[in-house]
Amino acid sequence: MISSRNSSVIYVSQEIGNDKFSGCSPTVDGKGAGPIKTLKRLEEMINSIRVGDIGTPLTVRFMGDYEMDQSIRFGADTLKPHFGKNFKIADVTFESFGKRPARLIGGKILKGFKWDNFNGADCLSLHIPEVEKGEWSFTDLFVNGAPAKLSRYPKSGTLEAVTTENPTDWRLSNGSKWFVAKKEDLENISGVEDAIVSFNHFWIDEHSPVESYDRESGKLVMKYRSRFMLTVDYYKNSTSDLHYYLENVAETFGEEGEWYLDVKKGMLYYIPEEGANIDELEIIAPTQKHFVELHGTDENKISGFRFRNLDFVATKGDYASKNRFAAEKGEAEAFYASDGQSCFAAHGSIRLENAEDCSVENCRILCAGVHAIEINKGCEHILIESCHIENAGAGGIKIWGTPAEGDEDIRPTGNCRISGNTITNCGKRYAAGCGVLICHSAHNEVSDNEISYLEYTGVSVGWVWGYASSSTYGNIIRNNHIHHIGQGRLSDMGGIYLLGNQRGTVVSGNLIHDVTSSNYGGMGIYTDEGSSYITVENNIVYRCKECCYQHHYGKFNTVRGNIFALSGKALLDISRREDHTSLTVEENIFIADGVPAFVLCPQTGGSPTSDLVATRNTYYDLSGNEPMMLRFEFGDIYFKDWQTYYGYDEESKNEKPSEEVLKKVEI
Numbered sequence: 001m002i003s004s005r006n007s008s009v010i011y012v013s014q015e016i017g018n019d020k021f022s023g024c025s026p027t028v029d030g031k032g033a034g035p036i037k038t039l040k041r042l043e044e045m046i047n048s049i050r051v052g053d054i055g056t057p058l059t060v061r062f063m064g065d066y067e068m069d070q071s072i073r074f075g076a077d078t079l080k081p082h083f084g085k086n087f088k089i090a091d092v093t094f095e096s097f098g099k100r101p102a103r104l105i106g107g108k109i110l111k112g113f114k115w116d117n118f119n120g121a122d123c124l125s126l127h128i129p130e131v132e133k134g135e136w137s138f139t140d141l142f143v144n145g146a147p148a149k150l151s152r153y154p155k156s157g158t159l160e161a162v163t164t165e166n167p168t169d170w171r172l173s174n175g176s177k178w179f180v181a182k183k184e185d186l187e188n189i190s191g192v193e194d195a196i197v198s199f200n201h202f203w204i205d206e207h208s209p210v211e212s213y214d215r216e217s218g219k220l221v222m223k224y225r226s227r228f229m230l231t232v233d234y235y236k237n238s239t240s241d242l243h244y245y246l247e248n249v250a251e252t253f254g255e256e257g258e259w260y261l262d263v264k265k266g267m268l269y270y271i272p273e274e275g276a277n278i279d280e281l282e283i284i285a286p287t288q289k290h291f292v293e294l295h296g297t298d299e300n301k302i303s304g305f306r307f308r309n310l311d312f313v314a315t316k317g318d319y320a321s322k323n324r325f326a327a328e329k330g331e332a333e334a335f336y337a338s339d340g341q342s343c344f345a346a347h348g349s350i351r352l353e354n355a356e357d358c359s360v361e362n363c364r365i366l367c368a369g370v371h372a373i374e375i376n377k378g379c380e381h382i383l384i385e386s387c388h389i390e391n392a393g394a395g396g397i398k399i400w401g402t403p404a405e406g407d408e409d410i411r412p413t414g415n416c417r418i419s420g421n422t423i424t425n426c427g428k429r430y431a432a433g434c435g436v437l438i439c440h441s442a443h444n445e446v447s448d449n450e451i452s453y454l455e456y457t458g459v460s461v462g463w464v465w466g467y468a469s470s471s472t473y474g475n476i477i478r479n480n481h482i483h484h485i486g487q488g489r490l491s492d493m494g495g496i497y498l499l500g501n502q503r504g505t506v507v508s509g510n511l512i513h514d515v516t517s518s519n520y521g522g523m524g525i526y527t528d529e530g531s532s533y534i535t536v537e538n539n540i541v542y543r544c545k546e547c548c549y550q551h552h553y554g555k556f557n558t559v560r561g562n563i564f565a566l567s568g569k570a571l572l573d574i575s576r577r578e579d580h581t582s583l584t585v586e587e588n589i590f591i592a593d594g595v596p597a598f599v600l601c602p603q604t605g606g607s608p609t610s611d612l613v614a615t616r617n618t619y620y621d622l623s624g625n626e627p628m629m630l631r632f633e634f635g636d637i638y639f640k641d642w643q644t645y646y647g648y649d650e651e652s653k654n655e656k657p658s659e660e661v662l663k664k665v666e667i
């Protein structure tokens with residue numbers, strides 16, 4: 001009989017499998033052959049083979065849909081000692097059986113819906129006993145591969161507060177635990193205590209369950225303190241003031257595509273989209289945080305795991321940001337309503353730590369609750385290639401390593417490749433998620449990806465503000481198509497965002513367009529605080545709300561051979577002046593439509609910047625008039641004066657670019 005002793009393949013089927021079968025055959029023969037059923041048994045089989053020091057490469061083939069009751073997990077907590085040793089599990093490939101990709105579903109496919117009426121709306125309803133008993137609950141619902149809309153109040157727009165916990169202390173980090181709502185706004189909402197309060201400001205979005213609500217005073221207490229200050233009159237109508245809304249509100253349930261969960265009664269309500277075939281609706285409620293967890297140790301990294309030609313569908317999106325300082329003191333307020341930037345501390349549905357030579361290839365990851373993939377500390381030579389990531393609650397792929405300073409944990413993370421992937425329509429629950437986020441990690445390549453329709457930054461690299469030592473360097477970001485980024489949701493973001501010292505980092509050959517912010521920001525390429533030693537070359541950037549290229553401050557960056565066109569404020573902006581060369585800008589093509597080529601922070605004495613080197617560039621305004629070079633407090637400066645009086649761009653020219661160039665920026 002075929003068994004693990006003479007076969008390298010393990011078959012898994014939830015439909016026809018049985019843990020008493022050998023697992024080494026896709027068919028049941030009545031003699032013990034057939035697929036196994038549970039992930040627990042799969043874990044036991046692989047561990048037993050590897051503990052036996054059998055090094056044969058293994059392949060696991062999933063058959064059809066599989067509703068996961070646990071993650072696929074291997075590592076330090078599952079490895080078993082053998083004669084005093086720990087063998088790392090290596091060379092295991094997980095794939096689909098047959099031509100149709102198997103689906104690993106991190107939740108339950110809900111069945112048994114019936115037509116009902118709730119809050120005056122015709123809808124589908126389902127009683128879920130486990131929810132009513134308090135054994136299970138969920139805050140995400142996915143219908144046919146996309147997130148359904150949680151009922152919202154108000155239906156559009158936002159509400160304003162009367163005051164906040166710290167109304168006059170406008171420090172950025174001075175968050176609030178409560179605010180006073182306008183009582184008339186919430187007087188008709190019966191379940192305020194069951195709602196989630198959400199708001200955007202600056203570059204983050206914050207979300208917290210309501211802890212309590214006093215109808216007499218209007219005081220609404222949040223379960224999680226806001227990460228940043230909440231004000232009502234800091235900048236009127238700006239993203240720093242509190243403009244909030246509530247989610248999971250019964251009284252506003254009534255639109256197509258909406259859902260509402262009555263936890264106390266265990267009743268789920270959902271309104272199908274017009275024209276939907278009810279018999280073809282697949283409604284999934286997530287139960288799992290992760291699809292995959294691979295955790296090696298510092299001494300014994302987990303190695304050689306490959307996932308290919310699989311569909312991963314639906315994980316839980318519940319997440320709160322840990323307040324490390326409060327947690328260390330044992331204080332009750334151990335969580336914030338948001339991370340400080342980019343959902344950087346949030347987990348991934350596929351999570352790797354202390355892993356090497358692993359890959360995820362030709363897979364689809366749909367409806368991941370937070371990040372789709374997380375490559376954590378101690379990971380090297382990880383490949384993410386030709387995958388499709390869509391409808392993630394936060395971001396697509398996160399690489400998180402060890403800081404250069406101030407952390408005793410020195411496990412290096414790097415030498416990973418993210419190539420040929422499609423990352424789209426993410427940030428569905430946590431808008432600040434990035435398409436690709438790389439922090440404290442070196443020598444990674446992000447290439448040939450299409451990243452689109454996000455509500456924050458496309459690719460973000462770096463995690464050190466200013467000129468401090470950084471372990472993020474030598475990263476290559478090339479030939480990516482990044483478009484429709486921001487979509488007017490948050491501020492201070494870009495198609496590609498870089499931060500801190502990054503020797504050897506190169507941004508080249510990328511096509512970036514249609515970048516829009518909420519209030520301020522909205523850049524194509526954005527080198528933020530302390531960005532230094534970076535080469536930005538041969539990129540095409542156009543249709544950005546503010547600038548094609550924004551440089552906050554930094555040292556010795558090269559901006560060469562790019563095409564910058566059609567931005568709302570300027571084509572290139574330097575927002576802090578320093579007494580060293582910040583940018584060398586050469587051989588670029590600048591195409592404006594009534595805005596200046598440059599915006600530069602004012603300098604005492606009324607002269608242009610001394611930290612910019614500009615030469616051999618081409619400037620053109622679509623009006624055909626002389627290009628405006630600088631919008632300046634003492635008067636606008638045009639091309640000839642820019643050259644003659646200030647000595648810049650002496651070898652540059654004012655001429656219309658070729659039709660080929662204009663076509664590249666859709667002119």
